[in-house]
Structure formats: structure tokens, C-alpha cells
Amino acid sequence: MTRKTGTLAIIALLVVIVFGFISYSSYKNSEDATVDRLAAALIENDEAAVKQYMPRYSNKKKISKDARNIFYQQLKKLKQEQVVKLLKDEENFSIKEGASFLKPAQVYPNARFLVIELPKGTELRAEIQAQEISGEYVEDWNKYTFGPFLPGKYKVAYEMAHPKFGSKKEKETVDLKAEDQRLTVKENHLYENNPKFQKHLLASAVNYFDSLNEGIRDGLNVSSLIASKEHKENLQASFEELEPYLESFDQQFQTVKIDCDSIAVNASQTKVQLDLYTDLKRSMKLVEEVGIDETLTSDKQNAITSFVYDEDQKKWLVDELDFSTYQQDPEKWEHVESYRGDAEKKAHWGKESAGDIV
Incomplete structure (x- = not known):
């Protein structure tokens, strides 16, 4: 070479x-x-x-x-x-x-955003893929913007807290591949199928009947009744008008149920109406001068019940019970919240006594 x-x-x-x-x-x-x-x-x-x-x-x-x-x-x-x-x-x-x-x-991913828009006054906590996230908040629209995220399908869990309807949790999958996503929560979604709100209404109804028992024992004095101011005043006036003609008054109950599918909220969110069942029994014996010897009884068990929101107590309170509605079988209700005491809760008032606890 x-x-x-x-x-x-x-x-x-x-x-x-x-x-x-x-x-x-x-x-x-x-x-x-x-x-x-x-x-x-x-x-x-x-x-x-x-x-x-x-x-x-x-x-x-x-x-x-x-x-x-x-x-x-x-x-x-x-x-x-x-x-x-x-x-x-x-x-x-x-x-x-x-x-x-x-x-x-x-490789450059397109930035994706998730927007959650809520009714006014509703607070929000959110997680994506089980990781808590914080977002940019716009008060005027009560809107939260989360991101940017990389494109993909994500599991989102969020909890909404409303001052009148309590908290509610939701889970869903959002597709952030092709475009940003917006979740808009309507007001009715806050209370429909909301177990915490339903339990709150049931508890309010039970507290009403419990406190009414206390008022009967306390000489038909319902000043401590757990109800709206107007309802309390009207009931007290009725007892005062009726008392001179009463020999005795008795009330007892053990069970209260509400039909969750019947819950309706007015547009201003100040009143709730629903169908209620209770095994309530009432009886009263009139004084001899009235001329009616037999004991008068009432065992109507279905009531269209109205609640109003008390801004001071931050609670829904019973405002009206209309027992003139038609009879319903709560066993046929699909979604029910119910209460049953260990024993019947009884209250007795007699003209010759200060009100005995039975």
C-alpha cells in the first residue's frame, strides 16, 4: 500500500x-x-x-x-x-x-384547563387523580379555573359546600385531550340526591315533634318549639284558645319518614316542601261543660311539610304541616330518610296537673 x-x-x-x-x-x-x-x-x-x-x-x-x-x-x-x-x-x-x-x-403538550362554575355562595374543594388542587377564583361568577394540565382523561372528585344545603361530593371523569372542559353546577344539583341535606331536614322534623312534646308537658307552652317564629306563634295562640275547653291533651310518636324525591325548593331558596310520614297520634278530652264525653283522637300520618330557612340559626325549621293531604304508603317511596326511636315518645297535659312526663 x-x-x-x-x-x-x-x-x-x-x-x-x-x-x-x-x-x-x-x-x-x-x-x-x-x-x-x-x-x-x-x-x-x-x-x-x-x-x-x-x-x-x-x-x-x-x-x-x-x-x-x-x-x-x-x-x-x-x-x-x-x-x-x-x-x-x-x-x-x-x-x-x-x-x-x-x-x-x-415534545410540547397543549395546556388544558378545567373550569368549575358554581351557584353563588358555594365553596369548593377539588382533587384530580386523588391529588388536591387549587385554582384561580373569580368571585363575580363563583368560578374556579384549574390548570394548566397536560392533555388526558382525569378522574376528578370535588366537594361543594353551600350554607343552606350543606356539602355534597361528586366524582366524574373529564376528558382534557381535545379541549378545555367546563363543569357548570346548577342550584338544584346542590340539594337533589344530597344525603346530608335530606338528613338535615329529617332531623329538623324529628326535633319539631320532640320539642312539641316538651311544650305539651310544659303546660301547653311552645315557646321553645323548634319551628319558625310564625308557626310557633300560631300554635301557641291555638293552644291558648283551646285550653279552657280541655281536660287533657296527649301526643305520641316513634317514627318519622320523609320522601326524598318529593323535596322541592323555591327559587329564592327560602322555603322547602316535602312529603312526610309519622305515626303521630293525638287525643284530647274536653271539659264536661262542652257536652262531648268521648275522647277525640287524630291519627293522620301524612303531611305536606314546609320548612323555612332561619338566617340566624343557619337551619331549616318546620313552618307548616298540612295533614289534610291524601294518605301515602311510605313503603312505596323509592328514596327515604327515616327515624325510629327506641320506644314511643309520649307527652301528656292535664288540667289538674302541671304536665306529666310519661
Whole structure:
């Protein structure tokens, strides 16, 4: 081999090496190879590699650690080829080549936002993929904006707290792949199918009958009745008008039930109406001068019951019970909240006594 031939061989070898290096670097830093490595890094939670290949959103905004962690959660059950397919979806991600063959391509996700709009006065706590999140709050619209998030389907859990209807929890899956999502909660959604609100109304009804028993024992004095001011005043006036003609008055009950599907709230959120059942029994014996010897009894068990909201006590209070409604079988009600005492709760008032507890 001559010197010239040797030189040419060395040059050829260098060309092959350089070409091979360039080819390898071009492949290593190509879009497909970058997506493959990013998919593996996402599945393995390799934060350093994820930051290298997916440094920021397509709008140049920084990707927060929380957003990455939430994104990791939704990828847990996916295989690498599924993650690759997601990253190559042009509606959600854009891929740009590196500035040179020495620099890898980079993936830029589109920033996605979740908006939850609530009725005025409602507070909100939210989690996405079981991680608590905070959002930007706009008071005028009672609107919370969460994000930005990486594109994907996320499990969202949120708890709404309303001063009149209590708290209610919801869970749903939101699709933040193609576009931002808005969840608008209507007022009726706060109280419909809300167990806490239903239990509150039932407790208010039970407290009403309990406190009425106390008032009967206390000489037909219902000043401490747990009810609206107007109802309390009207009932006290009725007892005062009736008392001169009474020899005795008795009341007893053990069970109270409400039909949850019958709950209706007026537009101004000041009044609730529902169907109520109670095994209430009342009896009264009149003085001899009236000329009616037999004891008068009433065992009507169904009442259309109205509640009003007391702003001072922050409670719904019984305002009216209309026992003139038609009879209903509570066993046929589909959704019921019920109370049953250990024994019958009885109250007795007699003209010759101060009111005995039975």
C-alpha cells in the first residue's frame, strides 16, 4: 500500500465514522426515538428525562411538578405503545426537531384547563387523580379555573359546600385531550340526591315533634318549639284558645319518614316542601261543660311539610304541616330518610296537673 493509498483509506474510514455518528445521532435525536424515550420516562416517572424531552407547554409556559405528577397517575395502566400513540396525537402534542442533529427533538403538550362554575355562595374543594388542587377564583361568577394540565382523561372528585344545603361530593371523569372542559353546577344539583341535606331536614322534623312534646308537658307552652317564629306563634295562640275547653291533651310518636324525591325548593331558596310520614297520634278530652264525653283522637300520618330557612340559626325549621293531604304508603317511596326511636315518645297535659312526663 502506497502512502497515498493509506491516506485515502484513513480518510474513507473517518468519513464512515463521521457518517455513522451523524446517522446514529440523527436517529437517536429523531422525533420517533424521542417519543419512545419520553414514553418510557413517563411510565417510569423519570423526571429528569421527562423535563429533557418535554420541557414546557406549547404556549411556552412551564410545566409544574404537580401537573407532571397528575399526568403520571393517568398513565399507570397504559402500555408504552399506548403512551407513544397519545404523544403523537397532533391535537394534543406537537413535536419539534432539535436545533441540530446533536440535539434531541422535543415534545410540547397543549395546556388544558378545567373550569368549575358554581351557584353563588358555594365553596369548593377539588382533587384530580386523588391529588388536591387549587385554582384561580373569580368571585363575580363563583368560578374556579384549574390548570394548566397536560392533555388526558382525569378522574376528578370535588366537594361543594353551600350554607343552606350543606356539602355534597361528586366524582366524574373529564376528558382534557381535545379541549378545555367546563363543569357548570346548577342550584338544584346542590340539594337533589344530597344525603346530608335530606338528613338535615329529617332531623329538623324529628326535633319539631320532640320539642312539641316538651311544650305539651310544659303546660301547653311552645315557646321553645323548634319551628319558625310564625308557626310557633300560631300554635301557641291555638293552644291558648283551646285550653279552657280541655281536660287533657296527649301526643305520641316513634317514627318519622320523609320522601326524598318529593323535596322541592323555591327559587329564592327560602322555603322547602316535602312529603312526610309519622305515626303521630293525638287525643284530647274536653271539659264536661262542652257536652262531648268521648275522647277525640287524630291519627293522620301524612303531611305536606314546609320548612323555612332561619338566617340566624343557619337551619331549616318546620313552618307548616298540612295533614289534610291524601294518605301515602311510605313503603312505596323509592328514596327515604327515616327515624325510629327506641320506644314511643309520649307527652301528656292535664288540667289538674302541671304536665306529666310519661
